[in-house]
Structures are given as C-alpha cells and as structure tokens.
Ligand SMILES: [Zn+2]
C-alpha cells in the first residue's frame with residue numbers, strides 16, 4: 001500500500017460509442033490550444049479527430065483529443081449548491097440503467113473537466129475527469145437516498161472508495177494485457193463482464209460500474225458528510241485495498257466471486273449468512289429449492305416501505321419483492337426471448353437445468369434444452385440477460401414447468417457478492433456501526449486511512 005499519497009483524480013466515461021454528443025457548458029470553459037468556450041456545443045468524430053461545434057454549428061476546433069476545463073469565476077466562486085463553483089457542463093440524452101429494466105435517457109450535469117475522445121469506428125466518448133472525493137459525493141447521492149441512515153452512508157462511502165482505488169490499481173496493472181476472451185463454443189457460452197471493458201477511462205457512469213449522475217441531482221448534505229467524515233478511508237485485507245463489491249439484495253446469503261466473474265477465490269468475498277443467525281450454504285438442487293421457496297430471516301428481508309423509501313432512490317423503488325420474486329412466461333414467450341437474446345432458434349423449449357450454483361443459490365452454469373438446440377450458458381449476468389426481456393433480478397432461481405408455463409421463483413437482486421445494500425441499511429437502522437457493517441460483509445478486513 002502507500003501508493004496513494006494524495007487524493008487521486010479519476011476518469012469516468014459518461015457517454016460512449018455515440019455518433020454525436022451534444023451539451024452545454026455552463027460558465028466559462030477553456031480548451032487547451034484554442035481558448036475560451038461556453039454555451040451549447042456539439043461534437044462529432046471524423047478521421048480520428050473530434051470536431052467541436054458551437055451553437056450555430058460553426059466549427060470551433062478539431063483535434064485528436066479535446067479537453068475542456070472549467071475556469072474559476074470570482075463572482076461564482078462561492079460554494080453554492082448544486083453548481084458549487086458555477087462551472088459545470090451538461091450532456092444531453094445520457095443513458096442510465098443501460099439494458100436494465102429501468103433504462104432511460106436524461107440530461108446530466110457534471111463538475112470537473114470534460115474530455116472528448118474519438119474511437120476507431122468513428123464514434124465518440126465523453127469522459128469526465130474529477131477528484132475522487134468529489135466523485136464519491138455524487139455517487140453516494142446518486143445511489144442512495146439522503147434519508148438513509150448515516151452509518152450506512154458512511155459504510156458505502158468507504159466501500160465505494162475502496163472499490164474505486166482497487167479498480168484504478170487493477171487497470172494500471174492490466175495495461176497492455178488483454179482479457180481472456182469469453183469461452184464460446186457451439187454448445188457453450190460462458191462470459192462475464194468486468195471493468196476491463198473500459199479502455200479510455202477508469203470506470204463508466206452506469207450500473208455496470210457505479211451509478212454516477214454528476215450534480216444533476218443535488219448532492220445531498222448527508223452524502224457530503226458521509227464522504228468527508230470518512231475522507232481517505234478504505235477497506236484493506238493484508239494491507240491491500242479490497243476490491244469491495246456490492247449489490248442490492250443478496251437474498252439471505254451472499255455469493256462468491258467466481259459465480260459472477262473470474263475463476264478465483266477472494267478471501268474477503270467469501271459467502272456469509274446475511275442474518276443474525278447462521279443459514280447453511282446451498283449445496284444441492286434440493287437445498288436451493290427449499291431456500292428459494294422459503295422466507296428466511298435476513299437483514300435484507302424487509303418489506304418495510306418506510307424504511308425502503310429511506311434507502312432506495314426513486315428509480316429503484318419501482319422494484320418490489322426483491323427478496324423473493326416470481327416471474328412467469330408462456331413457452332412461446334420464453335422461446336421468443338431466447339431467440340432474440342441469443343440469435344439462435346432453440347426449437348421447442350424443453351427444460352432448463354442448473355449445472356452449477358454458488359452458496360447463495362445463484363446459478364453460474366445453466367443448460368437450456370430445446371428440440372433443435374441445447375446450450376450451456378454462464379455466468380450469472382449472462383443467464384439473467386438470456387431469460388428476460390431486460391434482466392432477471394438474479395440468477396438464484398428454480399424453474400417449474402406446468403403445462404405450457406415456465407415459472408421462475410427467485411431470490412435476491414443483483415449478483416449478491418460482497419455487501420448487500422439493503423441488508424447493510426437495515427443493519428444501520430438496527431444500530432450497527434459503520435465498521436461492524438463492513439466487517440459483517442467483508443470478513444477479516446480492516447478499515448484504514450490511506451491518504
Ligand atoms: Zn463500467
């Protein structure tokens with residue numbers, strides 16, 4: 001450790017692979033090599049360069065890389081909410097919740113620098129460079145309701161900071177190396193999505209990494225406080241910053257790393273029972289059914305709407321019954337979804353057979369058997385993608401076939417690895433401290449100030 005002496009800056013991909021990007025520079029911005037710019041702009045990539053246009057669609061400049069930096073403005077230099085220094089830029093039509101059931105497009109406003117990069121295929125990426133602690137304040141505000149209990153917000157600030165520092169570190173180490181390609185044969189597709197997908201920036205602004213909406217939503221005083229009070233603190237294991245993962249609700253037992261990603265074991269991401277009592281881990285199909293079809297005691301097993309309103313943001317509140325859920329398809333409907341998602345015709349869908357489950361009941365290898373084709377699919381996110389028009393809440397499910405109906409009963413929301421957000425918030429309302437919460441989900445770790 002000790003590689004991080006001062007607060008680092010991070011680069012966040014806000015929009016990527018777009019034909020054109022448009023937005024507005026609120027206040028005075030400066031472009032290196034061509035001077036001040038402000039107001040509405042648009043940008044396009046052409047022959048490996050970015051062309052920047054003004055409001056009247058006159059070219060301002062063209063360059064292989066454009067950086068726009070907000071200029072300090074003495075009149076607006078006061079710390080105001082939400083545009084604290086008066087320098088912020090808005091990007092129009094930013095996608096959030098990409099491919100999930102809550103996907104939509106919104107205009108979003110950011111502080112820090114705006115960088116525009118061309119891609120080889122003629123598209124363009126818009127990247128925001130911002131000091132890490134400022135980024136965190138926005139993430140905590142975007143992902144969490146400001147009414148969440150303080151110890152939960154603080155636990156999340158430490159968690160997000162750790163995850164981020166570990167991600168930046170890992171990206172540095174990976175530079176020049178290529179990720180192993182997904183395992184795809186005629187009858188088996190095993191793939192997962194991790195942050196190595198990002199070449200031009202450290203992380204993206206969507207649920208794939210951490211939901212970041214700049215200062216569009218007013219950064220809450222509570223989120224600011226949680227970040228300031230934990231300034232520079234991270235979760236460490238054997239003196240290394242932890243790759244701290246989290247998801248919405250584990251379903252009662254947390255999952256292991258290799259159910260979602262690489263085939264490796266991470267000691268502080270071992271499966272735990274998310275309850276005051278210890279639930280046995282799932283080891284067989286019979287145990288999986290019993291677990292998923294039951295309603296066990298767990299921190300994330302809450303239907304208390306008042307509490308959930310405090311924890312979840314508005315868009316997440318639409319998701320009800322995340323602890324145990326049911327979804328039903330007709331055979332035809334599911335065949336059509338599979339055809340659409342995979343591009344293959346399975347023929348008449350016959351059965352869906354779990355081949356491997358993790359300790360939370362989440363399936364990481366699943367066999368889909370049709371009259372024309374059978375395919376083994378993994379890992380958990382790919383399974384969730386295949387079996388829903390958007391995504392299943394989780395891959396912890398059992399399938400019952402009744403005549404022409406396929407009934408999925410499932411548990412949990414998200415991959416279930418690491419901290420369970422709803423469980424952690426419930427723990428905080430029960431009076432558990434920030435440290436107790438983090439050490440419940442991440443075993444054997446320490447909380448240290450690293451800058
Ligand atoms: Zn990402």
Ligand SMILES: [Zn+2]
Pocket residue numbers: 249250251252253274298299300301420422423
């Ligand atoms: Zn949980």
